[in-house]
Amino acid sequence: MTALTKKLFREIKHLRGQMIAIVVVIACGIANFVAFRSVHASLSLTQSSFYNESRFADVFLTARRAPESVAQRIADVPGVDLVQTRVSADVMLDLPSVPEPASGVILSVPDNGQPLLNRLYLRSGRWVTVGSESDVMISTAFADANGFEEGDQFSAIINGRKRKLTIVARVISPEHIIDMPVGTMILDNKRYGTMWMSRSALSAAYNMKGAFNSATLSLENGADEKTVKEIIDHILKPYGSIGSIARDEQLSNRFLSDDIAQVQGQAIIIPTIFLGVAIFLLNIALLRLVGTQRMSIAILKAFGYSQSAIGLHYIGFALVAVSAGSIIGFIGGQYLGEGLTNIYARFYRFPALRFDVPEGVVVGSIVLSALAAVLGAVSAVRSVLKLPAAEAMRPQAPKSFKPGVLERIPLFRRLDPVTAMIWRTIERRPVKTMLSISMIALATAILVIGRSMFDMFDLIMDSQFNSANRQDATVIFTNNRSADVDNDVYHLPGVLRVEPLRMVPVDLSYKSKTKRLAIQSISDEQELIRVIDFDGKPVYIPESGLVLTTYLAEKLGLAIGDSLTVKLLEGDRRTFQVPLTGTADEMFGIQAYMNSEALSALLREQGSVSGAAILFDRSTYTEFSQKVKNTPAVASVMMRDAMIRSFDENYKENMDISTIYIVAFSMIIAFGVVYNSARIALSERAIELASLRVLGFTINEITIVLLGEQVIILIMSLPIGLILGALGIMGLPATYENDLFRFPVIITDRNLGLASLAICCVAIATGILLRRKLSKLDLIEVLKSRE
């Protein structure tokens, strides 16, 4: 080992506090890079290979009932490759594992084996017996949530008859990688699942022999999806189709693809933040090191060491820190990646989702690390090379100072010396100060934005379950019922109040724009179901006309008073004009509401209802559940308690994990920045501080002198960080906004307070560490040394 290398390692040991802080920040950056890049790679690879192997369909069709011959017409449409028809049925389930009624969808599988499209992956068990009315294969998510195994049984109400079903297999379908019903935002595999049954058995039960009500199709390469969809929609229109959907609108695929895109974004953003901070820290630490070693550098130059040898020596500091950080980060990244993969595996069911670090990621992290080391060392090395040997041998002249900008203001003209010292030091290096401020502000903003997700969820939950939907249960009937169904519902155990529900599928058009949705009836009283705006206030639904969400009205370019074309997609499929009489600024993107009587009048129906919102006596929860489970007329039930519980089960833990994650990561950034700048300040000002001690200042007094600068930086950073965080929160909904949901902007005092508190804790911890160092300050040694 050369003497210069020895010097390098000894000095790194001496600088260990700062080095550790930098290593940790780099390790976080690399760990996140490795974890997110790898998870992104394995998710997208797994997605595409599973889609290929299972022949995931391109277009999904539904109809009320279409004869099988129509399938041939669809297959003949130019651009269509394969068509697989099937029978799909929404069913109510009575599961041994949950007290509430559960629901699900049964899809048929062809009697001759695997479907042409959306082939099933058999996780365990056997294929259904052709014609068996009891054999079902169920989704693994549904099975796992309920602890079901092959041979287990549960009941389902199939076309009005209660039947025992026997689980023969657990399967994974590309169509249900995340298995959740359309139109909800809560995953609840305990109470919802997809099942597959023999086509002949299911058609027999639903009177669908020689017919289908659902189909999937694949497209030929280069086919124009939009045109194909239009032609098919036209073909299926007489058979009660409300329109086909393409793969990118398909629920499971959309969730998965959105998440994959999000992981990709995180793989860029998070490492960039950490490595940026690390580069900044390396820069200030190395510049300081070079500052204290002017004499040594001059001597090395005098001895004849080349510029490049000395330059490399200082790059060595960065390389050691970056290598150590990268190795730790790389190892940590594997654990982090495995943990992330496990979280994704809980939501997304693939035949296999393995965490692998692709070669590209290994290479990428090496390149990133090298880049960080070079960028981190560049300014220090430049100043080493510029240093003339002879000048460096002399002690540095006192740094030149001038009165600060602040002191031009009369109020501050006579600062006491200690404050003046603190303030002038800050003002002397505006760039460094500003960088420190932005880093701490960034850490604060990350905390604020990260935590805001939970505030938002709380708000949505509160708004949905306490303001908008105050019913304990929502039942949807298998077919529309007449208004007197109220009486039947009142006969269920413990029912206190019933509000009828009507959903009418329509096409809304204004000028050239059309939107397909369901108009929901809202009763006059708005006792249970209400429309709630972002401020939590109920929206008034006028006695006539349509109320649309503000988002939808804007999308269609509508103003209040404009007349829309409404085309019914059920019944007699009439078209008529309805005026827009109100807008609702609420959390759902695309919704249309109408007063229930106005809607009945429009439909020329005498109070036909599709479901009911029910308030019941909570002491009858079990009896109510039991009774509803056995009511054939009920197609599905949503129980408020169960939904809240399932939300807690599915998301709470993840939210806790990500809170810890966000808090830990932003604290590391904050600590790295605060500790390093304070530590550097200590090294730069050791002589000053020792002089003060000699003059009779106490340790506490010099601690104030040293930390005053950090405190001012912190005080300036916090509001900037909070504002940045708030701006970030305001920007967030836009990135998540879609036709289904719009997210409220919510900035709580609690969130801002917690973020500030967390950052202050970091600062206090740094203060304590530094005070310990100050109490060990060797006065004589410091005063003797002339840098």
Add this chain to the structure above:
Amino acid sequence: MPHEVNAPTPVFQTDKITKIYRMGEVDVHALRDVTLSIYSAEIVAILGASGSGKSTLLNILGGLDVPTTGVVKYRTTDLTRADENDLTKFRRKAVGFVFQFYNIIPSLTALENVRLVTDIADSPMDPKDALRLVGLEDRMNHFPAQLSGGEQQRVAIARAIAKRPDVLLCDEPTGALDFSTGLIVLEVIERVQRELQTTVVLITHNATIADMADRVIRMRSGEIVEQTHNEIRKSPKELSW
């Protein structure tokens, strides 16, 4: 030792102090059995080559360091029994330091450097008066970078005396200065001593400077080898080296 008869209570009194530094594997005896007394309002020069232990002695007197064995008394206080807080208080109230490298704060003006001390002292003089005393009334609002070495050292002296210390401890105050500037600094020290009746302990390796002292203590290898009394104190103007 005629002074011991005349002056009953010394400002400083050391009794057989030793200081041993452990430098890695070896012990370095910086002081060996040093016993001496320093009296009120005298200028004592401690003369010796580098490594003779004079700075160690000064640091111990000033409460910056503690001896390994032996006793140091400041008036009636036993400094060897004092803890860190007591020593800080002692420095704050009683001692003014002047170092070879001025150690003034670069971010503060001359006046503010002095105020730094007067702000925490019990009955300080007006910082401006202190600067006037060292002849810097015209440079009060200058920052250290705008002052010459001699001026910076005079700021250090003003800062040291502004609290009206009982003792002024000067460690090679002219070590970093050229002859004529050094002379001005010595004149300032002498004037302060005369006007404020401060006790001055002055460390130097320059025998000529010792002529301005009342008493000269010569040290070698951590021991006092000779103590002499100057019958007539020379004024700094009369010195030349």
